[in-house]
Amino acid sequence: MLRFLGQRLLLMIPTVVVPLVLVFLLLRLAPGDPAAQILGDQASPSEIAALRSEMGLDLPLPVQFVLWAKNIVTLKLGTSFFFKQPVIDLLPQYALVTLQIALAALFLAVALGSILGVVAAINKDGVLDRGLVGVAVLGISLPEFWLALLLIFLFAVTLRWFPVSGYVPPADGLLASAATIALPALALGIRQSALITRMMRSSMLDVLGEPYIVTARAQGLPEAMVIGRYAVRTAAIPVVTVAGLSASYLLSGAVSIELIFSLPGLGKLLIDAVARRDYPVVEGAVLLIALMLAALNLIIDVVYALLDPRVRMG
Amino acid sequence: MNFISKCAAGLFVSAFAMTTAHTDQAQAADLRIVVPQLPSALDPTITTLGTNWLVASNACEGLTGLDDNWQPQPMLADSWSYDEKALTLTFKLRSGIKFHSGAAMTSDDVVASLKRYRESAGTGAVLKSLTSDISAEGPDTVVVKLTGPTGIIPGLLTLTPAVIMSKAALAGKSATQAVETIDCTGPYKVTEFQADRQAVLSRFADYKPRAEATSGSAGAKRAPADRMIFMPQAEPSVRRDNVLTGAADIATTLPFDFYADLKSNAAVQPVVINDNQSLTAVFNTKKGPMANVAMRRAVYSALEMDSIMLAAEGDQAFYVIDPSWVPDRKSIWYTKAGADGFGTPKKDLVKKLLAEAGYKGEPLRWLTSKDFYQGHYLPALTAQQQLEEYGIKIDLQVMPAATYIQTRSDADKFDVFSSFLPTYVDPVVIPYLNATYPGFWNDPKKEELVKKLATTSDQKARVEIWSDIQKLIYDQMPYIKFGTEASFYVARKGVGNLQTSPANTQVFYNVVPVAK
The missing domain is CATH 3.40.190.10 (Periplasmic binding protein-like II)
Structure with a gap:
């Protein structure tokens, strides 16, 4: 197990380093000048050039790369060109918002998706099954931003149950905070729950045909026990993979949802930073997301290895 | 009470509390x-x-x-x-x-x-x-x-x-x-x-x-x-x-599509700010086909401004076809000097000017971005269609804002770019007049007039100088104006x-x- 863990940890290094190097190069090779963005369109070329020099952007690319690599290794992520704050202080504020929404959406997706998947499977080819499968296909097909706007119209504008947009941190009141993340989590969770519903249904149908389930039923065990204790446990294993993928997606920042609900999360921070060419923030955010995804993948690998020893054997 | 009942009750209480908390937020005398x-x-x-x-x-x-x-x-x-x-x-x-x-x-x-x-x-x-x-x-x-x-x-x-x-x-x-x-x-x-x-x-x-x-x-x-x-x-x-x-x-900077609905809603009041800013296009006067004044005049003479502004704003109530480079009519700098026949195409003149410019059908690179708002992109798209009727080809390049800002600073990379211009407190600070501003209009007469404008203290004389500068703009066409757009925002009733x-x-x- 330790050897397996060591291999996986070594694999994390390229997973984190390769995207970082690519982002460094792409940002500097893409058109768009941070100095021009900061000064605005009334600044003259000489004023822009002076600021570029002050920011070290006029240094040769290899020199910039060496300085950048040194800072990354020592976790000195620099200061945001626009916020004028150290990136290391800025990132946690945004990451916590994304984490809060991702966890709420993931909980919703797994709970709803698993239940609906099981219900559809045990009613195979019935009206309920066809209805749930139809809803799941619709859920997968709906663009999140559109669903978000529908949810705002229904729950915020018409029913007035939740605020239209904005974010209240948990420290300012748990209920108010929950109210601000409810609709974003719903908009994100519905699509992911549709994916999990389909996976759970398919997995359950496979398991329900297994001889041990037939045996359990033949022995006269109550149906609830057959489904709950034997079938669901086995069928849930592939769902872990889908849930892991969903978590990766949600943690990397659901940009459109964060933009629509005006949530100061990682996705919004990243997209704004790319538009403004705020290099330190983009690089810091990518580093954080890469680390989170690598850690998540490691956890999934370890859970798999624990559940199924064949994975450890390679 | 079983587990499901407890959960349902909890959810109900939470939803009620959230709703109450939300309503309380809106009660304070804050703006x-x-x-x-x-x-x-x-x-x-x-x-x-x-x-x-x-x-x-x-x-x-x-x-x-x-x-x-x-x-x-x-x-x-x-x-x-x-x-x-x-x-x-x-x-x-x-x-x-x-x-x-x-x-x-x-x-x-x-x-x-x-x-x-x-x-x-x-x-x-x-x-x-x-x-x-x-x-x-x-x-x-x-x-x-x-x-x-x-x-x-x-x-x-x-x-x-x-x-x-x-x-x-x-x-x-x-x-x-x-x-x-x-x-x-x-x-x-x-x-x-x-x-x-x-x-x-x-x-x-x-x-x-x-x-x-x-x-x-x-x-x-x-x-x-x-x-x-x-x-x-x-x-x-x-x-x-x-x-x-x-x-x-208050919600600021709204698209005009929302206006009719908001106008009929008794709970809110839409507010229109007329004469807000000019929608414009700036030519590259330093390099390429638009460095030729005859070509710039040809493009201006080919355009029918009302269709362009209608495409951008969606309703005639939200724009005016007005030539003043200082768009607010309340400003002392507002003038129609040099802009006779503004906004109406002159077909015969276009053909003559294109021949004079020696235009051979080479595409003109027009930079625009949707990142700002549709007021950049839609006029460019409509102008492209109008110009093609005269055989003037437009290579419309839609790009992110950061790319647009950098590309237009390089005279080798564009011929025209979309822009806008609000009213400024004094024409001296209009960025277009600066020879280093993208477009790079560097005309000795303009430089002399701008210097005179900056160094004259009598306001009446300065208004005359500005009027001369606008006449020069409508003669040399370093940039063109499509019209003046309004803007609007909405506020709660009360x-x-x-x-x-x-x-x-x-x-x-x-x-x-x-x-x-």
Whole structure:
């Protein structure tokens, strides 16, 4: 197990380093000048050039790369060109918002998706099954931003149950905070729950045909026990993979949802930073997301290895 | 009670509590304003981007303030005067003015602020070119030494980057290094700022309003709201929904598609700001086919401006086909000089001009971006269709804002780019007139006229000079104007004293919130 863990940890290094190097190069090779963005369109070329020099952007690319690599290794992520704050202080504020929404959406997706998947499977080819499968296909097909706007119209504008947009941190009141993340989590969770519903249904149908389930039923065990204790446990294993993928997606920042609900999360921070060419923030955010995804993948690998020893054997 | 019943009851209580909490938020006598974006830093001097001046416009003041007719009026200055040769401008400061930190304002603070502004980009550089020194003469007098006679400095000092901050707050900060806390003198004080979340401005108890009647950002500032809360929201429909639900009092910068629905809704009041800005296109006068004046005239003569503006705005109520390069009709700089027959295509003339330019059908690279708003892209698209009827080919290049800004700075990479131009306090600061501005219009007659405009102190004579500059623009066509667009925002019913002047679209300190 330790050897397996060591291999996986070594694999994390390229997973984190390769995207970082690519982002460094792409940002500097893409058109768009941070100095021009900061000064605005009334600044003259000489004023822009002076600021570029002050920011070290006029240094040769290899020199910039060496300085950048040194800072990354020592976790000195620099200061945001626009916020004028150290990136290391800025990132946690945004990451916590994304984490809060991702966890709420993931909980919703797994709970709803698993239940609906099981219900559809045990009613195979019935009206309920066809209805749930139809809803799941619709859920997968709906663009999140559109669903978000529908949810705002229904729950915020018409029913007035939740605020239209904005974010209240948990420290300012748990209920108010929950109210601000409810609709974003719903908009994100519905699509992911549709994916999990389909996976759970398919997995359950496979398991329900297994001889041990037939045996359990033949022995006269109550149906609830057959489904709950034997079938669901086995069928849930592939769902872990889908849930892991969903978590990766949600943690990397659901940009459109964060933009629509005006949530100061990682996705919004990243997209704004790319538009403004705020290099330190983009690089810091990518580093954080890469680390989170690598850690998540490691956890999934370890859970798999624990559940199924064949994975450890390679 | 079983588990499911407990969960249902819990959910019901939570939903009720959330709803109540949400309703309570909207009850305070605050003014909640939803804007497309918040500035990333508060300091207005470090950037020429107007969107980044929002908070400072409401918390800070300059020596002068802009009234609704675009005229500079005294603000922190009590008065100003020129010496006989018009080479020294002396400002007398108001007494008893306090900064938000509690310190009293003196001439040292004014000198520190203006010297820093002088080193900043854009209009700061204009001030630098017109002044040789700024110094204090006693605690309430500031003396500005001029490089020559000029009438534009009081106007320049109305601009937000020229606001006065305390010397202590500016210590050690160059014009490109942001001040963390803006220590200003305005009627509201920044009490909370979280970029991307909200900016909270609370009424400043020690504010000393002027006695004159309010006009734009000049005269008395009443600060009727306890607090002003700016909240960012990029999506226009969600900004609107915040007002519809009462979660916000004002939502700014909305598309005209929303106007009819909002007009028929009794709970809200849409507000149109006419003569807001010109939609324009700027030609590359340095290199390529548009360096030829005949080609520029051909493009202008081929365009039918009404269709272009209709495509951009969607309704004739929200634009005017007007040639003035200073779009607000209330400005003294507004003029129709040199623009006979504006907006109507002249088919025969186009053919003649194209032949004169030797145009062989090479595509013209037209840069535009959808990141700003549709007012950039849609006019370009409509103009492309109109020009193709004359065989003028347009290679419409739609790109992200950052790419657009960089590409247009390279004369080898474009022929035309989409742009817009608001009214400026003085034509000298119109960026298009600068020969280093993309488009690179460097005409000796223009340079001479702009210099004359900057160095003439008689306002009547200056208006004539500006009129001559506009005539030159309509002759040389370094840029073209399609029309003047309005803008609109929405407020809750009951919100009072709403601004309708394009001179002060970012100013909210006189707006009266819905009563508690």
